[in-house]
Amino acid sequence: MKISVTVTLKKDVLDPQGKVVKQTLKNMGYANIEDVRQGKYFEIELKENDKANATKIIEEISKKLLTNTVIENYTINYK
Amino acid sequence: MKISVTVTLKKDVLDPQGKVVKQTLKNMGYANIEDVRQGKYFEIELKENDKANATKIIEEISKKLLTNTVIENYTINYK
Structure with missing residues (x-):
């Protein structure tokens, strides 16, 4: 059985990795990015x-x- | 619009992080774990x-x- 677990930071926790990705995307010219949050994924x-x-x-x-x-x-997902 | 992107290593690429998680789970007594692969998740x-x-x-x-x-x-997912 294949199951995936996605782990994300809680809403009020700062996410410096996500911030860097967001800023990089803005620098690349993507103006309509509002927010990026990064998490982990396990299969x-x-x-x-x-x-x-x-x-x-x-x-x-x-x-x-x-x-x-x-x-x-x-979050747990079944495949 | 909220979109999530899941990034996983290709099948034939070694995944040392996943291996460590798998071994740790085995050491914790979970015998029926066959494999663990780790990836990244972006929201x-x-x-x-x-x-x-x-x-x-x-x-x-x-x-x-x-x-x-x-x-x-x-993999791209729309919410």
């Missing part, structure tokens, strides 16, 4: 056919390892 | 209501700045 292949079990594992992994829940949010 | 807010124009800009940005097309692929 996980799991030996587990039961979706409920898989969800449990991925939730656990996301909270314990992939995300710093103080400043980040995560 | 872009664009002052552009026409979807065709937005697509054109985002495609350009993805190729010129966000992605190293030699070793990476990108």
